[in-house]
Structures are given as structure tokens and as C-alpha cells.
Amino acid sequence: MDEELSLRERKKRATRQRISDIATELFAERGFDAVTVAEVARAAGVSAMTVFNYFPRKEDLFLDRIPQAAELFAGAVHDRAPDESPLAALRRLALRLLDERHPLSGVGERYPRFYRIVVASPALRSRAREGVEEVERALATALAQADTADPDLLAAVTVAAYRTVFVASARRLLAGDPVAEVARDHRARLQTAFASLERASAEDGPR
Incomplete structure (x- = not known):
């Protein structure tokens, strides 16, 4: 059970980092204010709800x-x-x-x-x-x-x-x-x- 939980936590952390990395690239290209959470979600291949599950606020995508x-x-x-x-x-x-x-x-x-x-x-x-x-x-x-x-x-x-x-x-x-x-x-x-x-x-x- 501990190993399963550890694997699950590692996957969650990897997903969180991937979303943040993709968001950072978009912000670097176009500026923070010009990029929407929906655009980050599409680029990451997840739903906007998934993004907010990991990052309560848009700013937290960058200041993660x-x-x-x-x-x-x-x-x-x-x-x-x-x-x-x-x-x-x-x-x-x-x-x-x-x-x-x-x-x-x-x-x-x-x-x-x-x-x-x-x-x-x-x-x-x-x-x-x-x-x-x-x-x-x-x-x-x-x-x-x-x-x-x-x-x-x-x-x-x-x-x-x-x-x-x-x-x-x-x-x-x-x-x-x-x-x-x-x-x-x-x-x-x-x-x-x-x-x-x-x-x-x-x-x-x-x-």
C-alpha cells in the first residue's frame, strides 16, 4: 500500500511539474497576462479543472x-x-x-x-x-x-x-x-x- 501511495504521489508530482513547465513556456513566449488557464490546459492535454486541482490560482502555475x-x-x-x-x-x-x-x-x-x-x-x-x-x-x-x-x-x-x-x-x-x-x-x-x-x-x- 505504501509503495502504491508513493507511486501515486510521484505521478501527481510529475503531472503538476509538467503542467507548470508548459505554462512557464507559454508565459515566456507571450507574457503571463496574455495566456489563459484554458490555453495551458489544452497545451498540457488536461482539462481546466485538472489544472485548478493542482494550482488553485493562475499565478500558482508560475510561482509553483x-x-x-x-x-x-x-x-x-x-x-x-x-x-x-x-x-x-x-x-x-x-x-x-x-x-x-x-x-x-x-x-x-x-x-x-x-x-x-x-x-x-x-x-x-x-x-x-x-x-x-x-x-x-x-x-x-x-x-x-x-x-x-x-x-x-x-x-x-x-x-x-x-x-x-x-x-x-x-x-x-x-x-x-x-x-x-x-x-x-x-x-x-x-x-x-x-x-x-x-x-x-x-x-x-x-x-
């Missing part, structure tokens, strides 16, 4: 990693080593994403095209802001469960710091800066940001 971001940030806190602080675990996650050139790191050869589509669409920019809030709420919940002092504040400043570094690197990539150079500076800024957060957290002390 928001749930993964929330899961990763919360998971870093939940799954940290017994002697590891939440901030240390989050720092480790941020650096791993960068090393992997994961889409959620914000640094990679292919990502400027993604950023241009977002910048050109008010709907996507709005959804991206909502996504940041969703990640922040998920992280705050995880920090509260970890008995962290003032989890809402810590989640807010951590996500804000990560977003600030992410956006700065995205702007540089859009300007044509070399990826290796952006990645090096991105790492340095992450290290500085988390060092500052850890110092502030240590000054606050435990509850």
Missing part, C-alpha cells in the same frame, strides 16, 4: 514553488540536529540552496527569464508578496513549536533578510552580472545576514 519554500523553511527548523539552533539550521538551508543553484536560492543561469516575467506582471508580483507572507507564517509556526523566543518576530526578520539578499541578486542577474560573481556575493551577504540575526537572537536570550 511557494509551498516548497514554506515546507523547506519550516522543515529546516523541525529537522535540525539536537544541538543545532533554528537559525543555524536555516543558514545551512540557505547555503545549500545556493550551492545547488536551486530556484529558491535566486541565483542561476536560467533565472533572469523568470524574473522578467514576474516584473512584467502586477498579478505575479502581488502573488509573490503573498508567498513571502506564507513562508513567514510557516516558519513562525515551526519556531513556536521549537520554543523559540518571539517566533513571529524571528520569522519576520529571517524571511526579510533572505528576501533582501534574494532580490538584490535577482536585480544583478537582470542587469547582466556574471552568475559566479553574483553567487559569491550572495553567499557573503547570507553569511552576514545570519550572523547579524544570531547576534541579535543571542542578545535577546532565552524566554
